[in-house]
Structures are given as structure tokens and as C-alpha cells.
Amino acid sequence: MVLTAGRERIGSLLTVLCGAIFLEGVDIAMINVALPSIRADLGLSTGTLQWVMSAYVLGYGGFMLLGGRAADLLGRRRMFLLWLTVFVLFSGLGAIADDGGTLIIARFVTGVAAAFMTPAGLSIITSTVPEGPVRDRALMIYAGTAAAGFSLGLVIGGVLSAIDWRWVFLAPVLFALCLLAAAVRLIPRQPRVARSARDVDVVGAVTITAALVVLVLAVERAPHTSFVSTAAAAVVAIALLTFFVLWERRAAQPLVRLGILRSTRLVHANLTTLLLAAAFFGFQFLAVLYLQEVRGWSTLATSFAMLAIGADAVLAPTLTPRLVARFGHRRVIVAGMLLAVLAYALFLPVGPDWGYAAMFPTMILLGVSFALAYGPLTITATTGVEESEHGLASGLLYTSFQFGAALGLSAVTGALAGGFHVALVVPLISALIAAATALRS
Incomplete structure (x- = not known):
């Protein structure tokens, strides 16, 4: 389904989809900044506060692959609109939460909503805009907007938290409602592929989702639990993944066509994306820790210090396409x-x-590096894929990104036991391996 719509309609559609990915990035960043205010107001324990963060990661990382395939089978427009609505409802629930349990439920379901909505949005672009320079530019803009959402979310979250932390949940609701109204009108309709329950691989869907949830949980909670607990979770995840592969080989309508993984380009792009995210989010965690706990900077000052990383929002759609060409x-x-x-x-x-002058080169170079790498990785991971599997390819990419982020945070948290400078080596090694992987693709 490649539309012959003019550039104006494509531009309007891209605006809506970029708005959604910007919302997702802003939401994650704002919550992270608002956690101290939430803890003080609701009197949450350290464990409960940790689960407010972990619940979103579990929902997002665990359901991403299923979300991508659901877009292919049940319709990308349908999935995007449905889960954007769920995002609105449960972000609103977070705004009125008066206890940690309600907040954890709200964050988990919001993460699940993002897991279905995000790959649907990317696959709408790849299935609507023909391959070539126009699609490449659209994907560069999309990738840049995603990163800008996270960078600007740090600042926006700091400002809103200073007013009232509940605005960190309410502001996305208002923005998402505007997006929903525009999306209903602009996103083209698409027939669903799955006509009945027999067309959906339920066993595969349940197995891979359970495997990813357990795997993300094992990685994300590793620094806070015993080695035995982490190892047990990893064994369960591997067992579920093994069963999933065996099942998919014999399933009449497999959830994931394993042949897609024969593409060396796709596999290398996903591995590089995983390592990029591990390095990027691991470093951001350490940088925030340094600025706030070592230097004593305020939340807002820390947010502005990290803002230079957001340079990728400008460079991704302007400089990167020319360099790629x-x-x-x-x-x-x-x-x-x-x-x-x-x-x-x-x-x-x-x-x-x-002083900040000594830190600035790192911040601006990270913005440039993300602009150069992430957009082209998005293109590489989705180019040449059959249209019927665009959602699957998108889900694989975002699963790699989310798992990489969880892996990076876990690795640097564990490495902090050896000292701050030891932990800083983790992002460096991840980036080095990512560069070597990209060279082989």
C-alpha cells in the first residue's frame, strides 16, 4: 500500500507520527526527572519508586515485538489509534494516583501502549512513503524527533515538577488528545491481514512476550537483586525463547517468520542499535548522577546541562540526509x-x-553522533523488508533499542561498585563494539 498522495499530505502525516514519538520520548524523560517529587509527595519507599521506573520498562520492552507484529496483522492505523487512546487514559490515571500501586499500574500499561503504538507509527511511514530519498528524509526526521523528545523532556519535566509533579502526567494527556484528533483524519486506512483468531499465532505471542518480559526484568533488576534471582530469571527467559523458536518453526501462521533474521544487514543494524542505546542511556544515567550528587546541581540545571545532546533534533533532518546521500x-x-x-x-x-565548559564537548558530540547513527540505523533495519513485515521489523528495532537501554543502565549501575570512573568505561566499550559491528554490516 504505497500512497500517491502529495508531499503536503505526507508532511501532515509525518507531523502526527513525529508528535507521537516525541510524546513517547518526553514521557520517559519527564517521569525520570519527576521521581524525587513523586516520592516526597506520596511517601513512597525506595523499592516502590524503583518499580515506578521498572513497570514502564517491562511493559515497553516486553510487548514491543508483539506490538510490531500486531500492527502487521491487525492494521497499523487501528493499532496506532487504539493504543494512543490507552496511553491517554492511563497517563491520566497516573495524574490522579494517590498511592504507589496505582502509579505502577498506570506506568506499566502506558509502557504497553507505547510498545504497540511506536512500531505501528514507524511502519506507517515505511508502508506509506516509497523507498528512496523521501522516505530516508522522513525517517531521519522521525528519529531526530524521538531523540529530541527525550532531551527536551528533561527540561520540560524539571519545569513541570517545580510546579506540580502531576503536570508531568497531565501535559502528555493534553498533547496526546490533539494528536489523536489529527491522526483519525490523516492516517490512511489499511485492511487487516488477520481475519480470525486462527490467523494469529497466540502461543507464539504469549511465549515471546513472556520471554521478553522476564529477560528485561532480569537485566533491569540485576543490580538490585541477588545473583541467584537474576540467573534464575535468565534461565527462564532462555527456556521460553528456545520454546518460541521451536514453535515458530512448525507453526502454520508464525508470529515471527524466522527467515527475516537471515538478513545480515537487519541483524547488524539491530545489534548496533542495542549497543548504541546501552552506551547512550548508561552514560546519561552516570552524567545525571555526577551533576546532581557529586556537584549538587539542581534538577533544572542538570536538565539544561544535558540539553546540548538534543542537537540531533536539528542535525538529523538537515545534515544527516546529505551525508548519507x-x-x-x-x-x-x-x-x-x-x-x-x-x-x-x-x-x-x-x-x-x-566546569561545564569541560563537559560541553562530550554533550555536543553525543548529539552529533546520535544524529549520524540512529536515523540511518532505522533506515537500514527496515529497508528491503516485505511490506507485510514492516511492523515486525519496526518491533525488532525498538525491542533492540529498549533492551539495550535496560542493559546499559544495569551494567553501569553494577559497575559503580568499582567506582564512578570504572562505570564510565562501560559506555565507551559499548560504543567501540557498536562501531566494529557497524563496520561489518
């Missing part, structure tokens, strides 16, 4: 990852009295 996707991705290596290396000798 001249040098190709692989070289631009490798250049982006090498810049990330340089950025993390420059931050290694950070001291307790560093």
Missing part, C-alpha cells in the same frame, strides 16, 4: 559511533571540580 548509510553510522567513542573518552577523566 554522499557517503552511504554504513559510513555515516560508523562515523556516528566513532564520535560517540570520542565523546565518552573525553568524559573519562571527569573530576569533582570540572
Whole structure:
């Protein structure tokens, strides 16, 4: 289904979809910034507060692959609109929550909603805009908007938390309602592929979702639980994944066509994305820890210090497409990852009295590196995929990104036992491996 609509309609559609991915990025960042205010107001324990963060990660990372395939089988427009509505409802529930349990439920379901909505949005772009320079530019804009949402969310969350933390939940509701009204009108209709329950691989869907939920839980909770608990969860996840692979090989209508993983380009793109996210989110966690706990900076000052990373929002749709057109996707991705290596290396000798001028090169280089790498990785991971599997390819990409983020946060948290500078080596190594992986793609 490739539309012959003009550039104006494509531009309007892209605006709506970029708004949704911006909303997702803002939502994650704002909650992270608002956690201290939420804890103080509701009197939450450290464990409960941790679960407010973990619940979203579990919902998002665990259901992403299922969400991507559901878009292919049940209709991308249908999935996008349905789960954007769920996002509105449960973000609203978070705004009126008076206890930790309600807040955890709201964050989990919001994460699930994002897991279905995000791959549906990306696959709408790839199935609507023909392959070529126009789609490449659209995907660059989309990727840049996603990163901008996270970067700006730190600042927006700091401002809203200073007023009242409940606005961190209410503001996305208002924005999402506007997006929903526009999406109903602009997103093209698409027939559903699955006509009955027999067309859906229920066993595969339940198995892979359970496997990913347990795997994300094992990685995300590793620094806070015993080795035995982590190992047990990892064994259960591996067992479920093994069963899933065996089932998919014999299923009449498999949820995931395993042959898609024979694409070396797709596999390398997903692995590079995983490592990029691990390095990026691991470093951001350490940088925030340094600025707030070592330097004593306020939440808002920390947010503004990280804002330079948001340079990718400007560079992704302007500079990156020109570089890709001249040098190709692989070289631009490798250049982006090498810049990330340089950025993390420059931050290694950070001291307790560093001024912001000494930190700025790392922040701006990270913005440039993300702009160069993430958009082309999105293109590489979805190019050449059959239209009937665009949602699956999108789900794989975002699962890799989300799992990488959880892995990076877990790794740096565990490495902190050896000291702050030891933990800073983790993002550097992740970026180095990502650059080597990108070179082979």
C-alpha cells in the first residue's frame, strides 16, 4: 500500500507520527526527572519508586515485538489509534494516583501502549512513503524527533515538577488528545491481514512476550537483586525463547517468520542499535548522577546541562540526509559511533571540580553522533523488508533499542561498585563494539 498522495499530505502525516514519538520520548524523560517529587509527595519507599521506573520498562520492552507484529496483522492505523487512546487514559490515571500501586499500574500499561503504538507509527511511514530519498528524509526526521523528545523532556519535566509533579502526567494527556484528533483524519486506512483468531499465532505471542518480559526484568533488576534471582530469571527467559523458536518453526501462521533474521544487514543494524542505546542511556544515567550528587546541581540545571545532546533534533533532518546521500548509510553510522567513542573518552577523566565548559564537548558530540547513527540505523533495519513485515521489523528495532537501554543502565549501575570512573568505561566499550559491528554490516 504505497500512497500517491502529495508531499503536503505526507508532511501532515509525518507531523502526527513525529508528535507521537516525541510524546513517547518526553514521557520517559519527564517521569525520570519527576521521581524525587513523586516520592516526597506520596511517601513512597525506595523499592516502590524503583518499580515506578521498572513497570514502564517491562511493559515497553516486553510487548514491543508483539506490538510490531500486531500492527502487521491487525492494521497499523487501528493499532496506532487504539493504543494512543490507552496511553491517554492511563497517563491520566497516573495524574490522579494517590498511592504507589496505582502509579505502577498506570506506568506499566502506558509502557504497553507505547510498545504497540511506536512500531505501528514507524511502519506507517515505511508502508506509506516509497523507498528512496523521501522516505530516508522522513525517517531521519522521525528519529531526530524521538531523540529530541527525550532531551527536551528533561527540561520540560524539571519545569513541570517545580510546579506540580502531576503536570508531568497531565501535559502528555493534553498533547496526546490533539494528536489523536489529527491522526483519525490523516492516517490512511489499511485492511487487516488477520481475519480470525486462527490467523494469529497466540502461543507464539504469549511465549515471546513472556520471554521478553522476564529477560528485561532480569537485566533491569540485576543490580538490585541477588545473583541467584537474576540467573534464575535468565534461565527462564532462555527456556521460553528456545520454546518460541521451536514453535515458530512448525507453526502454520508464525508470529515471527524466522527467515527475516537471515538478513545480515537487519541483524547488524539491530545489534548496533542495542549497543548504541546501552552506551547512550548508561552514560546519561552516570552524567545525571555526577551533576546532581557529586556537584549538587539542581534538577533544572542538570536538565539544561544535558540539553546540548538534543542537537540531533536539528542535525538529523538537515545534515544527516546529505551525508548519507554522499557517503552511504554504513559510513555515516560508523562515523556516528566513532564520535560517540570520542565523546565518552573525553568524559573519562571527569573530576569533582570540572566546569561545564569541560563537559560541553562530550554533550555536543553525543548529539552529533546520535544524529549520524540512529536515523540511518532505522533506515537500514527496515529497508528491503516485505511490506507485510514492516511492523515486525519496526518491533525488532525498538525491542533492540529498549533492551539495550535496560542493559546499559544495569551494567553501569553494577559497575559503580568499582567506582564512578570504572562505570564510565562501560559506555565507551559499548560504543567501540557498536562501531566494529557497524563496520561489518
